[in-house]
Amino acid sequence: MTERPSAGVRRALSLLLGIGLLTAVVWRVGSMAFLQALGELPLGVLPLAVAIGTVPPICYAWRWRRILELAQQPISMVEALRLTVAATTANYLVPAFGWAPAKIVLARRWLRMGVTRTVPSVVLEQLIDLTVLLMLAGSGSFLIGKRPIPLRAETFVVLAALVLVVVLFLGVLGSVARRGRLTGIRRALAVSWVFLTTMLGDLLVWGATVGRWSAELLLLGLLAALSGLQIGWPGLIVLLAVPALAGALVPIPGGIGVREASGVAIAAWLGIDPAAAGAILVWHRAVTLLGLAGVGIVSAVAGEVRP
Numbered sequence: 001m002t003e004r005p006s007a008g009v010r011r012a013l014s015l016l017l018g019i020g021l022l023t024a025v026v027w028r029v030g031s032m033a034f035l036q037a038l039g040e041l042p043l044g045v046l047p048l049a050v051a052i053g054t055v056p057p058i059c060y061a062w063r064w065r066r067i068l069e070l071a072q073q074p075i076s077m078v079e080a081l082r083l084t085v086a087a088t089t090a091n092y093l094v095p096a097f098g099w100a101p102a103k104i105v106l107a108r109r110w111l112r113m114g115v116t117r118t119v120p121s122v123v124l125e126q127l128i129d130l131t132v133l134l135m136l137a138g139s140g141s142f143l144i145g146k147r148p149i150p151l152r153a154e155t156f157v158v159l160a161a162l163v164l165v166v167v168l169f170l171g172v173l174g175s176v177a178r179r180g181r182l183t184g185i186r187r188a189l190a191v192s193w194v195f196l197t198t199m200l201g202d203l204l205v206w207g208a209t210v211g212r213w214s215a216e217l218l219l220l221g222l223l224a225a226l227s228g229l230q231i232g233w234p235g236l237i238v239l240l241a242v243p244a245l246a247g248a249l250v251p252i253p254g255g256i257g258v259r260e261a262s263g264v265a266i267a268a269w270l271g272i273d274p275a276a277a278g279a280i281l282v283w284h285r286a287v288t289l290l291g292l293a294g295v296g297i298v299s300a301v302a303g304e305v306r307p
Helices: 007-029 031-039 043-053 055-070 077-090 099-111 115-144 153-178 183-199 203-226 233-249 258-270 274-305
Strands: none
Touching (some): 031 274, 099 115, 115 203, 203 233, 233 258, 233 274, 258 274
């Protein structure tokens, strides 16, 4: 019987696959054209770009803190920042969604927080972001006009019915749990129900979400403008959302290579320079990682000086 490779070997193989995909993208668009596109970004604007790159992790931490607050599990902003930075960093070491178990483990180790609080919170975070990305990708594609999306009333009726069924189902389960039945999962169901009902109308949760993705879009637009990429707002929205979705769903650490390959494919679809599109996605990744590192350093120092 053949032994399965260890987790470390699988992670290494998936990372190599991503690097190989990135190499293939560079080869496909032409290494010289790609390097030239990378070099077109004025380095003087790097501090501004990194400053914008600090906004997404801050908004991400702020949103998670608010979600936990709604579930009667308050934590400080410094703690939320530290865990967010650590979990995001772990995403480059493990396959897709690796930040979620990392955040759960670290929250239990650093904050003594039970899984009945953290698991619903990270699931909710992922659902919010995937929904936002799907909406951005769909709206951007529709605005471009090359692939119109038919708007049928029947579609909205079906979607509304599905949402209603899910909400009612969770409500019944939450009510049963609160009356003392299903005691083995009572707390988890109650917390999940609180998340669902309060998140839908909480302005802070949605404000942080809008802030995060607006900063991502602004940063990508700044890099595109400085690189001379001829792309309108609809194309820019698609260039942000589709690679982010692909990177989140494909089991390669950090989506390395997947985002860039998706960006090159989108560039071909839009009829713009694929080398420039791949280059600004590489710059986008680098700048956001620098911003993440800056937030991590500040939160670590702030955590040390706290009484």
